[in-house]
Amino acid sequence: MKTVLVIGGGVTGLSAMCELQKWKKENQSDVRLILTEASSELGGKICTVKDAGFIMEAGADSIVARKANHMSFIRELGLEQEVVYNATGRSFLFTEGELKPIPADSVFGIPTSIESLAKSTLVSAKGKVEALQDFYTKNESFTKNDSIGTFLESFFGKELVEKQIAPVLSGVYSGELSNLTIASTLPYLLDYKEEYGSIIKGFSVNKEKFQIGGEKKFLAFKNGLGTLIDRFEQELEDVEIVKNAVVTKIEKVNSSYHVSFKNHEVIEVDHVVLSIPDTAAIKLLHNQEIRKEFDRLKNSSMISVYVGFNVPDHVLPLDGTGFIKADSDEITCNACTWTSRKWKHTSHTGNLLVRLFYKSSHQAFSTLKEMSEEELLQVALADLNKSLGINAKPVASVVTDWSDCMPNYLITHPQTVEALESKMDELYPGILLAGCSYYGVGIPDCIENGERVARKIVSFL
Numbered sequence: 456m457k458t459v460l461v462i463g464g465g466v467t468g469l470s471a472m473c474e475l476q477k478w479k480k481e482n483q484s485d486v487r488l489i490l491t492e493a494s495s496e497l498g499g500k501i502c503t504v505k506d507a508g509f510i511m512e513a514g515a516d517s518i519v520a521r522k523a524n525h526m527s528f529i530r531e532l533g534l535e536q537e538v539v540y541n542a543t544g545r546s547f548l549f550t551e552g553e554l555k556p557i558p559a560d561s562v563f564g565i566p567t568s569i570e571s572l573a574k575s576t577l578v579s580a581k582g583k584v585e586a587l588q589d590f591y592t593k594n595e596s597f598t599k600n601d602s603i604g605t606f607l608e609s610f611f612g613k614e615l616v617e618k619q620i621a622p623v624l625s626g627v628y629s630g631e632l633s634n635l636t637i638a639s640t641l642p643y644l645l646d647y648k649e650e651y652g653s654i655i656k657g658f659s660v661n662k663e664k665f666q667i668g669g670e671k672k673f674l675a676f677k678n679g680l681g682t683l684i685d686r687f688e689q690e691l692e693d694v695e696i697v698k699n700a701v702v703t704k705i706e707k708v709n710s711s712y713h714v715s716f717k718n719h720e721v722i723e724v725d726h727v728v729l730s731i732p733d734t735a736a737i738k739l740l741h742n743q744e745i746r747k748e749f750d751r752l753k754n755s756s757m758i759s760v761y762v763g764f765n766v767p768d769h770v771l772p773l774d775g776t777g778f779i780k781a782d783s784d785e786i787t788c789n790a791c792t793w794t795s796r797k798w799k800h801t802s803h804t805g806n807l808l809v810r811l812f813y814k815s816s817h818q819a820f821s822t823l824k825e826m827s828e829e830e831l832l833q834v835a836l837a838d839l840n841k842s843l844g845i846n847a848k849p850v851a852s853v854v855t856d857w858s859d860c861m862p863n864y865l866i867t868h869p870q871t872v873e874a875l876e877s878k879m880d881e882l883y884p885g886i887l888l889a890g891c892s893y894y895g896v897g898i899p900d901c902i903e904n905g906e907r908v909a910r911k912i913v914s915f916l
Contacts, residue, residue: 457486459912460714460724462702462739464492465499466898467890468730469687470528470905471912476693478913486916488693489722491700497688500857500891501898503679504761507851509808510679510801511761514855515898516792516810517541517673517680521664522899532686537678539800540671544776544793548577548622549842552785554778557623562665563641564623565607566615567658575619577781582614590653594645602866603640604632610654622781626790630755630863631816639864677800683898705739707883726885726912730905732860733892745882748875752892753863756815756856758823760835761794763851764807768795770845771807778842786838787823789814807845811835815861828854862892887911 459475461468472490479486496502500514520540529535547554557564560571572583589610597606603624607616621632628640637645647657658665665672676682688696701717705727715721729736737749776797779790788811795802795809802808813823813831823831831854839845865871872893879886887908894904 457726457916458722458724459486459488459726459728459916460722461488461490461728461730462714463499463728463730463890464490464494464497464696464698465730465890465901466501466683466687467901467905467908468492468499468728469497469684469691470902471728471730471889471909472694472905473687473690474906474909475912476691478909478916479693484916487695489695489697489724490691491697491702491716493699493701495699497696497698498681498684500860501680501684502855503681504853505679506853507763508803508806509761509763509795509851510798511763511794511808511810511851511853512675512680513759513761513853514857515680516794516798517675518898520672520674522897523674526899526902528899528902532683532690534676534682534686537676537682538674539677539798541673541675541797542776542799543671544796545774546623547772547775547778548619548781549778549783549786550577550618550781552783554772554775554842557619557779561619562658563627564620565611565644565658566655567662567665568655572615572655577619578615582612582618585612586615588612589655593652594648597637597645597648599638599642599645600636600866600869602633603635603637603644606637606644607632610648618781622779625816626779626812628864630865634863634865636864636866636868639868675798675800680898702739704741705883705886706741712883712886726887726915728887728889728908728912730889730908732890733862733888734859736888736892740883742882745875745878748871748878751867751871752875753865754859754892755861755863756820756824756858757861758813758820758831758857759855760811760813760831761851761853762809762811762832762835762839762849763802764845764847765850766807766845766847768793768802768805768807771796771843786841787817787819787834788812788838788842789817791838791842806850807847808851809839809843811838824856824858828852862896885915 461472502513504511546557555576558571558575566572651657704715706713733752777792790812792810889908
């Protein structure tokens, strides 16, 4: 009897195991399926906390609706009735000491029409004229492996990119635009440039793709994203799920692997899925040759602070759902989501709930990461006072530190992953890498990756 071990109970590992169980049942296989998780709960970067009438997502807070709608996991898990969508509302940039709206008719700050560009209050008249070169400047050299920052500046000019696009896009993809590839961020921009001669025109022609569901671009679940994890766990009835199982070492012994745990247990397995961050995976292999490949992957850190108040949600600007900080030194946070406004299900009483983000790209992060949770809460309260004028006493808070586990897909990332896969095949055949460290950070990306790696295991079986 063959044994398959998935290490890591995040959404990628759960998806992989669900696919493997499906194959096992359909083929009446006697394969043994084991999923281990180092912590006491499954979910990884999906972690729902409930307190004082609030639902707070300590990790990921939503799913891109456009991607989810092209997949079947919500239907297959019976979650159709649990889905909720984001409320409509404008996003702002905090710049020059005030909140300025990001043009509504834009995608990641990129104008999708001349009207959108013209109405922007973030860019000067000169910057708007410079951005019009998108309509008459041809692409003669860019490929999808080139820098998204350099690409956008070449056709829109520096001002639009620096003042409107970069704050939004860098916030989403956790990195400097100069270090991120077109392929790992918005690959369709190059397609639009090639096909229509203009990125703006490409958006205009394909506007329907970005308006599916109106403004409902993201989805979650009534009782939090933890619902997805709970449902996956319920489905895995033919899988041995072991929590609080800390793996310490993986050794190749003949044609199988011996996996050691902190409690000194050792199990023998035929195939392993390493569905954990790259920084954790390398610690299990104890091999200097493979470490060189892992060391080429880069990660950043982030601290998030939820704050709930016993004041009504309507103290916020009427049409807003949050802001991103642009060039201001007045506040420390990189962004702030007005959670109770954006996600009505997160506040049962209609009281105010906000979430602030502090990223390692900020010059103050080295100081922040040394602070206690209470000190970080005070930093967050000061930011809320300066940006939104809120000085109420909090009734709930959750501080989460995601240190060194936010993947940065640098320009060299595809080549790094390809080289790492090749070296893994050579040194550790039958051990497969999975998860956002390598193949995509969104929840649909992780689920798809889990299914794909499971099918590869099946091909071995």
